[in-house]
Amino acid sequence: MSETEVPVPSGGQSKTLHHGLQVLELLVDHPRGLTLTEIAEGIGVHRTVAHRLVRTLEVHHLCRRDRFKRISLGTGLVRLAEPVEQDLRTLARPVLEELSDAGGASAHLVVRENAEQVRMLMIVEPRQARMHVSFRSGQLDPIGRGSAGLAMLAAEPPSAGEREEVTRARGRGYAVSSGEIAPGITGISAVVPAGREAPATSIGLSLFEATDAAGLGALVVAAAQRLGTLLR
Template identity: 65%
Template sequence: MSKTLHHGLLILRLLSEHPGGLTVADIAERIGVHRTVAHRLVRTLEAHQLCRRDHHRRIVLGTGLVTLAEPVEQDLRTLARPLLDELAEATRATVHLMVREGAGDMRALMVVEPRGARVHVSFRPGQTHSIEQGSAGLALLAVGPPRDGERPEVTEARTQGFAVTEGEVIPAVIGVSAAVPTHRGDPTTSIGVSVFERAGVEELGRTVAATAARLGELLG
């Protein structure tokens, strides 16, 4: 693969993890290149509006990324947004739409936080974790046939229609997720909520599963 392109993409990922910005020296050290190389890479990304310098001259992500990201799963996000808003307000919890990425990862495509809730979980879209970790991935694994050595949570999710995990993606946070059904192969998307208490988790799971089913119907 192209080492230059690889380093440029590493910079974008690095900046996404440091919204407060980084200096060129910071970037060079973190991606393992000479400062002169990092400077050239940053200047190239700046020319395409993929990064910029803030008022402290630190490098931050640029608005050009918005244009690139907009078409990604646009239909899915457009159809899901009102359902996620409704679910967030009904449960007073943070709602997430997760998509399978490759063979073994889940990525947060959308995150909706409840308005007016005194306390809620907060995390950013774009975060990834293993499909074997957290309720979002286990909900997708539960749609498939039983596997030797599968987690008990997957077996249980296959029976009840939603998966529940605790403290696997965010410490002390309980995830409740259901797969979005599809008529086009195996499901690759799940809807879930993040809460702090197990009280009423069964009812919460049924609500999440119903929302996932509604999105599946809209997607056809």
């Protein structure tokens, strides 16, 4: 299964489409491919059902089989993904590159996927650092865990029972988390100021050790402000 549990479809939703999307999400987590049996077991369906799902995805070039009959993602996904958040990524790249170089750490752009999750839209790795943090673009994480989601929650009005770090982030303008997305990794994020219609977006740094969290926080806030200006 993918990193985040996908809810079973309720009334008004297509169960077949749900399973097809589960196949794609499963293959994202297994870039070297899976057998048909492994796919069937991974999404909890009979092998015959998995065969029909995979065959349909193959017709649309969304998955493919190699000579060993292992199934992996297909090139058709590239064409589908290209327009997604393209303007945001295009504008964000130079800001992320500058932030990454200034902070000597990996810079990330995260968007709010839904009420409970955030998605890593882009990550830029530093060009000079000997070691750096690496994440997979597209991964989903709970909004209440990790600096990116905490920064988004801090941009909302205070709520009863919110985490102390959310309250602190609201006061200083950026959120800090340690070991919440990956062991030993510190995240520092700030929300990108945008219009009400735009999805919540944060920009930040991920690093092994933050000896000057306040200084890095200032860099992150400045980068978020620059991107917000570009998006207006």
